[in-house]
Amino acid sequence: MSELAVVTGASGGIGEQIAAGLARTGAAVVLVARDRTRLEQARGRIRDAVPGAELETEPVDLANLAEVRSLADRLAERAPSIVVSNAAVxxxxxDRTPDGFHRSLVTNHLAPYLLLRRLADHPTARPRRLVVVGASPRGLARVPVDLDDLNVEDGRGLGFPPSFRPFVAYARTKNMNAMFVYALASRLAGTGTTVNGAHPGIISGGRLNRHGRGALKVFGSLCDLFAAGTDAGADTPVWLATSEEVEGVTGTFFVKRRAVETAPHTTDPHRVERLWRESARLVGLPAGAEPRGPGAEPTPLLP
Structure with a gap:
């Protein structure tokens, strides 16, 4: 039976290339994204590039936590051994969801938090790799998460000009990704499940900045001039999901296949734990087990 892999944000860009890369290894791949039409088009392109690929689609709006819960329940029954959380906006x-959350917060952080937590509490018969696609540790060092304003209610510290503030809010969610990797990896130590983060690089050909206006739109256009293609962006996430070189490696962030340190504000244990607990509250989960050190006995994340 083929190994089962799941990729979110797989209807184009880096996510589509990650899905194609996993399909080339022989894995059966579940493509997750909001737009059903674009998902089917991506599946067609991957099948053309990887004849015989086993592909499924899951049209799910990751900004809708109820849909994320349902997806997690469906996938948990099938025990995927690879999950790549890639979707971002x-x-x-x-732009607020029906639950009152900023769309970037939900899509980029709360959705992977909810999905991977629920999947992680269902044991698998084989080792499992969870990969969270983040962003440049160097670029994010100056934008620490405001733990008192995760939902950007008052917009403290988002800077000037106003048209660029959505990018700063996005950058905070990417730091949340790294913090989540460390928190989840510590809780899953010794379980056979690894959790790692990856920066795909500055990539052109995606739809991340499709809502950009003013200074943000100009910034995005300038970045595209120097950006690599989506195949380059998919390289490190696919490598983390499949390579023997990183077997057993967990709680680490990678850039171009190299382990790197992220900013101190993303590794501070008190900040990491506070984000974990506040995220649990926002998605309606208990905080669950405390972080564990190496060699500790596995315990459920959920009571």
Missing amino acids: IAPLD
Whole structure:
């Protein structure tokens, strides 16, 4: 039976290339994204590039936590051995979901938090790799998460000009990704499940900045001039999900296949734990087990 892999944000860009890369290894791949039409088009392109690929689609709006819970329940029954959380968006600050959350917060952080937590509490018969696609540790060092304003209610510290503030809010969620990797990896130590983060590089050909206006739109256009293609962006996530070189490695962040340190504000244990607990509250989960050190006995994340 083929290994089962799941990729979110797989209807184009880096996510589509990650899915294609996993399909080339022989894995059966579940493509997750909001737009059903674009998902089917991506599946067609991957099948053309990887004849015989086993592909499924899951049209799910990752900004809708109820849909994320349902997806997690469906996938948990099938025990995927690879999950790559890739979906992300730079949303206007007034773009709020029906639950009242900023769309970037939900899509980029709360959705992977909820999905991977629920999957992680279902044991698998084989080793499992969870990969979270983040962003440049160097670029994010100056934008620590505001733990008192995760939902950007008052917009403290988002800077000037106003048109660039959605990018700063997005950058905070990417630091949340790294913090989540460390928190989840510590809780899953010794379980056979590894959790790592990856920066794909500055990539062109995606739809991350599709809502960009003013200074943010100009910034995105300038970045595209020097950006690599989506195949380059997929390289490190696919490598983390499949390579024997990183077998057993967990709680680490990678850039171009190299382990790197992220900013101190992303590794501070008190900040990491506070983000974990506040995220649990926002998605309606208990905080669950405390972090564990190496060699500790596995315990459930959920009571």
